[in-house]
Amino acid sequence: MKKQLRIGSVVLALTLSVSSLAACSSKNDDSGAASPSGSAPSSSAATGAKDTITALLPPVSPTYQDNFAQMEKDFNALYPNLTLKIEPASWEDMTQKLDTQVNAGSPPDIAFIGSDGISKYAQQGMLMDITDTATPDMISDYDSAPLEYMKNGNGLYGFPAYMEVHALGGNKQFLEEAGIDWKKVQKDGWTYDEFREAIKKGVVKEGDTTKRYGFVFATSGVAAKDYLGILVKSAGMPAAFTKDLKYAYTSKNYLEVLKDVRQMIDDGSMPKELSSVDAGKRWNMFLTGQTMITGKGLATFENSANKNNAKIDANDGSAVKDSIKVDYIVLPVPSFAGQPPVSSTVVDGYVTFRGKKEPTAEHKANVVKAAYFLASGKVAATTNNDLFAAHITKTAREAAKSMTVNRNPDNVAAVETMLSHAAPARPDIPVDLGAKAIKIENEVIVPKMQALLANEIKPEEMYDAVKKAAIEAFGEDGIVQD
Amino acid sequence: MAQQAAKIKKRRLQDDGAWGYLFIAVALVVYALFTAYPVVSAFIISFQDYKPLGSTFIGFDNYVSTFHSELFWKSIRNTVVYTVLTVPVALFLSFSVAILILPLKKWMQTAFKAIYYLPVVASGVALSVVWLWIYDPMPEGIFNKLIGLFGAHNQNWLGTTTYSMLSLVIMAWLSSHGAAIIIYLAALLGIDESYYEAADLDGAGFLQKLWHIVVPSLKPTTLFLLVTSVIGSFQVFQNAYLMTGGGPDHATTMVGLLIFDNAFKYFEFGKAAAQSLILALIIAVISLFQFKFLGKDVEY
Numbered sequence: 001m002k003k004q005l006r007i008g009s010v011v012l013a014l015t016l017s018v019s020s021l022a023a024c025s026s027k028n029d030d031s032g033a034a035s036p037s038g039s040a041p042s043s044s045a046a047t048g049a050k051d052t053i054t055a056l057l058p059p060v061s062p063t064y065q066d067n068f069a070q071m072e073k074d075f076n077a078l079y080p081n082l083t084l085k086i087e088p089a090s091w092e093d094m095t096q097k098l099d100t101q102v103n104a105g106s107p108p109d110i111a112f113i114g115s116d117g118i119s120k121y122a123q124q125g126m127l128m129d130i131t132d133t134a135t136p137d138m139i140s141d142y143d144s145a146p147l148e149y150m151k152n153g154n155g156l157y158g159f160p161a162y163m164e165v166h167a168l169g170g171n172k173q174f175l176e177e178a179g180i181d182w183k184k185v186q187k188d189g190w191t192y193d194e195f196r197e198a199i200k201k202g203v204v205k206e207g208d209t210t211k212r213y214g215f216v217f218a219t220s221g222v223a224a225k226d227y228l229g230i231l232v233k234s235a236g237m238p239a240a241f242t243k244d245l246k247y248a249y250t251s252k253n254y255l256e257v258l259k260d261v262r263q264m265i266d267d268g269s270m271p272k273e274l275s276s277v278d279a280g281k282r283w284n285m286f287l288t289g290q291t292m293i294t295g296k297g298l299a300t301f302e303n304s305a306n307k308n309n310a311k312i313d314a315n316d317g318s319a320v321k322d323s324i325k326v327d328y329i330v331l332p333v334p335s336f337a338g339q340p341p342v343s344s345t346v347v348d349g350y351v352t353f354r355g356k357k358e359p360t361a362e363h364k365a366n367v368v369k370a371a372y373f374l375a376s377g378k379v380a381a382t383t384n385n386d387l388f389a390a391h392i393t394k395t396a397r398e399a400a401k402s403m404t405v406n407r408n409p410d411n412v413a414a415v416e417t418m419l420s421h422a423a424p425a426r427p428d429i430p431v432d433l434g435a436k437a438i439k440i441e442n443e444v445i446v447p448k449m450q451a452l453l454a455n456e457i458k459p460e461e462m463y464d465a466v467k468k469a470a471i472e473a474f475g476e477d478g479i480v481q482d
Numbered sequence: 483m484a485q486q487a488a489k490i491k492k493r494r495l496q497d498d499g500a501w502g503y504l505f506i507a508v509a510l511v512v513y514a515l516f517t518a519y520p521v522v523s524a525f526i527i528s529f530q531d532y533k534p535l536g537s538t539f540i541g542f543d544n545y546v547s548t549f550h551s552e553l554f555w556k557s558i559r560n561t562v563v564y565t566v567l568t569v570p571v572a573l574f575l576s577f578s579v580a581i582l583i584l585p586l587k588k589w590m591q592t593a594f595k596a597i598y599y600l601p602v603v604a605s606g607v608a609l610s611v612v613w614l615w616i617y618d619p620m621p622e623g624i625f626n627k628l629i630g631l632f633g634a635h636n637q638n639w640l641g642t643t644t645y646s647m648l649s650l651v652i653m654a655w656l657s658s659h660g661a662a663i664i665i666y667l668a669a670l671l672g673i674d675e676s677y678y679e680a681a682d683l684d685g686a687g688f689l690q691k692l693w694h695i696v697v698p699s700l701k702p703t704t705l706f707l708l709v710t711s712v713i714g715s716f717q718v719f720q721n722a723y724l725m726t727g728g729g730p731d732h733a734t735t736m737v738g739l740l741i742f743d744n745a746f747k748y749f750e751f752g753k754a755a756a757q758s759l760i761l762a763l764i765i766a767v768i769s770l771f772q773f774k775f776l777g778k779d780v781e782y
Contacts, residue, residue, distance in 0.1 A: 450730030
């Protein structure tokens, strides 16, 4: 009996450990056909051999993840020998999940990320250059500007899904009450001085209490990076480096922007608590009538505002609490220091990865097919319409003809105007310089910007800190000194 | 011959020592795989410029750059300040609550233990969301409403260097004492009743009994909680990550968050591993001092 108990205990303990080890395993080899990046499929796609392409995809648009099963089915119908296996991820999990897989040497074949993440993964050597695999038909389908964002050096690392402009969003009623000719602003833009006067007019006070601000931008935490990054583009610094690869944020115009950032808060046009206002908070403030202009604004916000308006009309309890009906107006970011406006853009897309082993040509071709399938035609048309984002491929524009979108035509035209002077991609910036700039941004610019917004340091102190870090990183000759 | 072989087999099956090794083998394998291997691996990576496709040996560069990093020392300073402000108060609160629960009936003790332990079970992310709501910088924020009752203006709790660390400290003071309360309560129940009876005969009051019986009897428990709390506090990451992201101006960048950023934001795994090992060394030294100076007359 004692012996049986002992044997039983050992068997149980071993079973537990084996099952816990099995649970830790990330490999999914149920079909035997799965081919994670880096491990080659058994034979060529040209011969119709089976292959599986894995994709890690976040909820790009509100209905995007609902369409995964259909997307997998459609892809398989198009390429019967290929299986597209989509792993959904939340936006919150996306970076961490992908980073973990990349550093373990087994990333998915395709991941949906921002084009600004390309240099980070390229530095790791984990991206798959598809320059020699993407066919001329595929390449010619794309508008050239967004496609450039998917490049680093001479390599092409995937296909773009959309190119959205970082704009501002205005409440039509409040803009008109403040006497702002928003149609003219949409067409001709505005300078910082004009913008400053406009947002002053948007402030509504009751005694000492501000009931409505002229302008609220999400700046909490890393969002401070977005705020400053968007503003400096229209201050003669469309990228962190000039064309001759000198670090640009040491220009005197950078200091001017910092002074203006502080000035808008000191005017009372923006809340003094701005440094703690996150994206959710400022959108809530916009829908509840606590601000006239909000930022940053993306095209999809018009859709969100419309949906909330419909809920208010239907007396639906899920409408944002205390919200009012809002006609969302797309507005450009003002220009600073007499510089021409340059729109900040966001280009996200389907980036192609490789594993520890060199992928075979056949597998690479299959990954490219899958990335192109996701980033063009019907899939792209459906997703971009859902986002109110402009189409960037001929095939998506064609597919979108049969789809209806309830967009304000003035906003569509305003976005087109802003895209016409969008900041160009800079694949020429070497990976190591880019990495140093990102480090300065995270370790100096964002923390100092938070302190500047909280009125704990002066614009000059922040400027000096950025300049000091830039000189340490790039040397006196590696920075702009004007 | 066959009889002899059977005897040897039987003896092996009845050998307690062999069975013991077999039993610990399972735990040992798990420990080796999930604890020892990562530590050894981190040690090796700390001397490398880590890349998934092939790392390069760079000697002590990661350690040298860490020791020259202003941000590393600032994060150490922040972590020490956070630890000094949170651990003693947290222990005092846990001890006080345990003392308050002790005289209650058993079912009430159980109910209070469950209530206080509940936040430990709840998701830290969910708790942080609640705290973000409490620290809302606008006038409608709960803390701002509270201080508004006393005529104070609303404060930007998490957005200024003046208040951000204090906000994290208050959050630590007011949450998650469940485990310490249960441990203290178990220790309090373990104190022999005869001590209290003798004290009663001598006419000792509540505070005298507390000071002369309870505090000395709980010294091993307090030492245990102090050491584990300091270790936990030095490794604090979640609160800073979710509430402030280390800002503003690195005022709440703890060393755990810095290590995370180096590893997962910048992919500098070598530097992150070096900093982890330095942190482990600091924790080991502090724990050693705690045992040396506070554990002198502790009987286990």
